[in-house]
Amino acid sequence: xxxxxxxxxxxxxxxxxxEEGYNCCQAVVLAYNDLFDIDxxxxxxxxxxxxxxxxxxxxxxxxxxxxxxxxxxxxxxDDPSDKAGRTRNYALVQEVAGEFRNINGSIVCRELLGLAPxxxxxxxxxxxxxxxxxxxxxxxxxxxxxSARIIGQKLLDNK
Numbered sequence: 001x002x003x004x005x006x007x008x009x010x011x012x013x014x015x016x017x018x019e020e021g022y023n024c025c026q027a028v029v030l031a032y033n034d035l036f037d038i039d040x041x042x043x044x045x046x047x048x049x050x051x052x053x054x055x056x057x058x059x060x061x062x063x064x065x066x067x068x069x070x071x072x073x074x075x076x077x078d079d080p081s082d083k084a085g086r087t088r089n090y091a092l093v094q095e096v097a098g099e100f101r102n103i104n105g106s107i108v109c110r111e112l113l114g115l116a117p118x119x120x121x122x123x124x125x126x127x128x129x130x131x132x133x134x135x136x137x138x139x140x141x142x143x144x145x146x147s148a149r150i151i152g153q154k155l156l157d158n159k
Contacts, residue, residue: 001035001159006152013148018141021130023051027144028066032155036073053109056123063140063147064107067096070151074158092154099150104143113138 013031016022022030025047033043049055050065077089101107110118128134135141 001155004035004152004155006149006156009152010145010148014141014145017144018130018135023048023127024062024140024144024147025050025066025069026062028063028147028151029069031148032070032151035155036070038073052123052127056125056127058110058113058115058118058123059108061100061107061109061112061143061147063144064097064100067100067147067151068093071096071154074155096147096150096154100147103146112143113140 009031013027016030017024017027022044026044029043029047030040033040047066047069050060050069051062053059053061054065071092072089075085075089075092077086079085097107104112106112110116
């Protein structure tokens with residue numbers, strides 16, 4: 001795996017979210033997809049449905065889902081008969097999600113955004129307009145940066 005500057009990747013993820021309009025999952029994945037020889041279009045497509053806590057259902061934070069997707073590339077579990085490989089993959093997923101939870105108190109989008117409990121309101125599938133008010137009310141750019149830093153550090157540690 002090629003060398004990279006962690007802070008540049010974190011800044012890239014934040015920029016992809018705030019300035020280019022990618023969702024939280026896409027921003028994290030697109031900050032690192034080149035390290036796995038995955039083109040931007042494929043990476044953006046694969047991660048597109050995880051924004052807003054999976055299609056705006058406000059479940060697992062999209063930036064956490066981005067880390068999980070990258071963990072699958074870092075520690076593949078592509079052979080269902082390889083129990084040790086699956087265990088390594090799940091351990092990495094639990095580790096990065098646990099770090100995020102320790103920093104933010106949750107990995108659940110609705111909790112991170114301070115929204116109503118699940119089932120109390122149906123979210124529209126229509127993405128929110130990215131206005132100054134949107135960014136002022138949401139911690140998403142910061143959460144994207146946190147996820148990009150956590151998974152980036154794991155990438156550096158596992159070289």
